[in-house]
Amino acid sequence: MRRVKMEKYQLKEREIMAVALPNAVSAMVHIVPVMFGMMFMTEYLGISAAAMGTAMLVTKLLDYVVAIFAGSIIEKTHSKKYGKYALWMRITTFTLFFSSLLQLVDTSGFIAAPIGRLIFVSIFYCGLHFGMNFRATSQGGLIQRMAGPSMEIRKRMNARQAQVNAAVTIVSGAITIPLIGYFATKFGAANGYAITLILFGALFLVLSLTMLFPVMKKYDRPRESAEVANTPTVGQMFKSIISNKQMIFMFFMITSMTVGTQIFTPLLAYYFKVVTGNLSVMTLLLTIQGIGAFLFSLVAPAIAKKLGKKGALIFSAALSITCYLGIWLFGLNHVWALVAFACLIKGSDAIYRCFAINYFLDCGEYGYYTTGQDNRTMALTVMNWPIKIGFLAGGAAVGYGLALIGYTAGMEVTSVFANKFMVLFGLLPAVLFLVTLLLAIFAYKLTDEQAEFYATENNKREAALKGTL
Template sequence: MSTATSVAPTVAPRRLGTLQFLGYAAGDAANNLAFSMTSFFLLIYYTDVVGISAAAAGTLFLVIRVWDGFADIFAGRVVDKTMTRWGKFRPFFLFGGLPVLLLSVATFTVPGLADSTGPKLLLAYLTYGLLGLAYSLVNIPYGSLAAAMTQVPAERAKLASFRMIGTAVTTIMLAFVVSPQIQQYRGDPDGFQRSLLITTLVFAVVGLGLYLFLFATARESVQRDVANVSARQSFTTLKVNKPLIMLCVASLAFLTALFSLQTVQVYYARDVLGNANLLTALTVLSVGAIFVVAPLVPRLVRAIGKKRAFLLFGVIGLFAGVGISLSPPSTPWVSLMFFGIMGVSTAGVNTLMWALEADTVEYGEWKTGVRTEGITYALFSFTRKLGQAVGGAVAAYAIALGGYVGGAATQSPEAINAIRYASGFVPVVFILIGILLFARYPLTERVFATMVAETQARRTAP
């Protein structure tokens, strides 16, 4: 009788509604008005408008994006020790969204001071560094939110799919809006600067509305036993979370590949294929693949599991990367085809990364009894920032070694080949490393189900 009256009845988890999925997609769309804008266009802005050399810009990317990674760890601790009447994560969207968007405007408003490299480089470091800090204080709560909204694996996969759809919609829109500006204002840095200022100001207004929609629709429903997590509890959970560490290391390799390609994609369209407007087609094919992949990921997860699906998409990326570098510039449709195949790979890998990261939160709670969504996602995001730093720097150094000259009407054959290799062969090397590292990932669907059941039983036990 004592046991029977002490154990709480099992309550079926509340299912997420359409508004929650759409709101979550809107949040990543808002994030990418700043994040994807810098990933795709900041290097060409620095080299062709501000007048910073490709090598100096590569060093800037490496330094600032590593700084961003440590900003993520700081943001993770802030999140873990926060609890308000709006929940743990939602207040950050309400109060942090506008500063991120305004700092994005500032990052693309660095004056191109003639014969004065020092001041403009310092201003570039300052604006991009502040953007990274503000972005961490919004993105870490956003990424952590998924693990607090549901524990149902299929719903987590669906949230990850909607997140990627939000990314895809924003990235494709950026290509349609910014690519014509690159072509129109080639050789006219002042005109390109004015156009980007108007564009980023419009993005700030749109992004604020998206953040408010996320705030209004998001709900934190997963039970937690410790509301305000201490620093010791946070880092103890990280120390014992082997699946998280393995996921981070493998993801670092995949993301280095992705950001290397993203950084030079605009150069590939303009200088290899000969027309910057083709960036729109490349982006639609590579990023638009998410609209095909996203509905398939939950089904694929049910059929073969997250781990096997992740490895499968990695192998597809190997094939696509080789094709991108070897495609003859005289036949752009071949390059477009391989960019589309690479899009399938990156869409699948990125979608599964988010679902896998949420699962590692459960592993940490299973091992320690404490849910630490903030610091867990922060470490994963730190990995993403390192991938962005290394990938962006490798791409910038590659085209610098090839002799790329910012603002030149035409580039040398060596520079064009460097762009081709940074777009394909460099990603192939890092994708292969990621596949080899992830092959030993231990957290399968069966292990996950056992963990969640044991955690629930421990919570309801007398």
């Protein structure tokens, strides 16, 4: 298939940054409940690990149901004022902030029963993650709107987002725990989390209002009623996914990867607070990890470009497997080994992130080209499904896994418990990434050249259809 030059599709760097920076800062907001939420429930709200695991299982099942239908809802929603994706980006800006905050409010003073506190947290957990279904799909759609069919601009936007994310991670890694500790001394140990999140959330809202929203208005214009009416039915959207073999393979690859990551991430806090008994060292890890992630993000685009999409996926999975095995074998007795492997995991993730959204966009372009139905929004929704399954299965595995190995709040850590913890912490994620590696080697078939050809032809088809409405 021939390559098509895309000179007419250009974006200014400030426009790319107007999307990348607010999205990166949004991670500072929602990562706080993701990283500390489980520990907050067990340590400050008096909720047992088993009850937490059950709540995570139920809420994440509900979350997954919402994720299934998010794309069809976006496709069928009509606004005279905002574009298809811009509308949901606006809505979820506010649900992201307030739902993250309210998960970390100390309710022990006004909700007496632990089950009541658990229900309160679960409601706002759902608010955050339900909204993230729509936000993640809309972020991918916005990239498609801004870049058009240009694979180079799509790669550039993905790479720049990864670089800005890494830079912001350095800052957040260095200041999050110190801020939590500082506010804890002023307002009580359990209140430091919420006050820190308010600061991060205020920055996120300002950047969204002044940078992200104006760019969305320019590139994602409101649709006409006829255009909305012409979208595929919900049944056709789901059929387009089931019949798209490359989408099915991509779904299973990223699901395995995400479950492994979502087991490892919340257990970091337990590793430092419970197993090693030194939560303050986590600040050092997050700072070093953030610096490493930023440095990796600078070189990752060149590496990813040389490897191609399939090669980048294979390399990233193989490196992650090596790192998680290293954490399992050496992390218990050698904290610096854990730090080194955690940094390399960020490196592998930086390479994957160069194409993260593009993988699903490519599958959507392939489906549109082969069927004639534009279900790219649905393809981007499928991108959310592995994330939701990752939170569901990973969160449940953490809760039940901790209960299974005998964790209780304030327990005395024994060598037997510590070794079992490291199996959960390192070996299990390695096994899950192995599934990703095998599927990437033997099942994923779309080439970069094919993806570019499909996107170009689909762009022509879309323009022609709009001209007939």
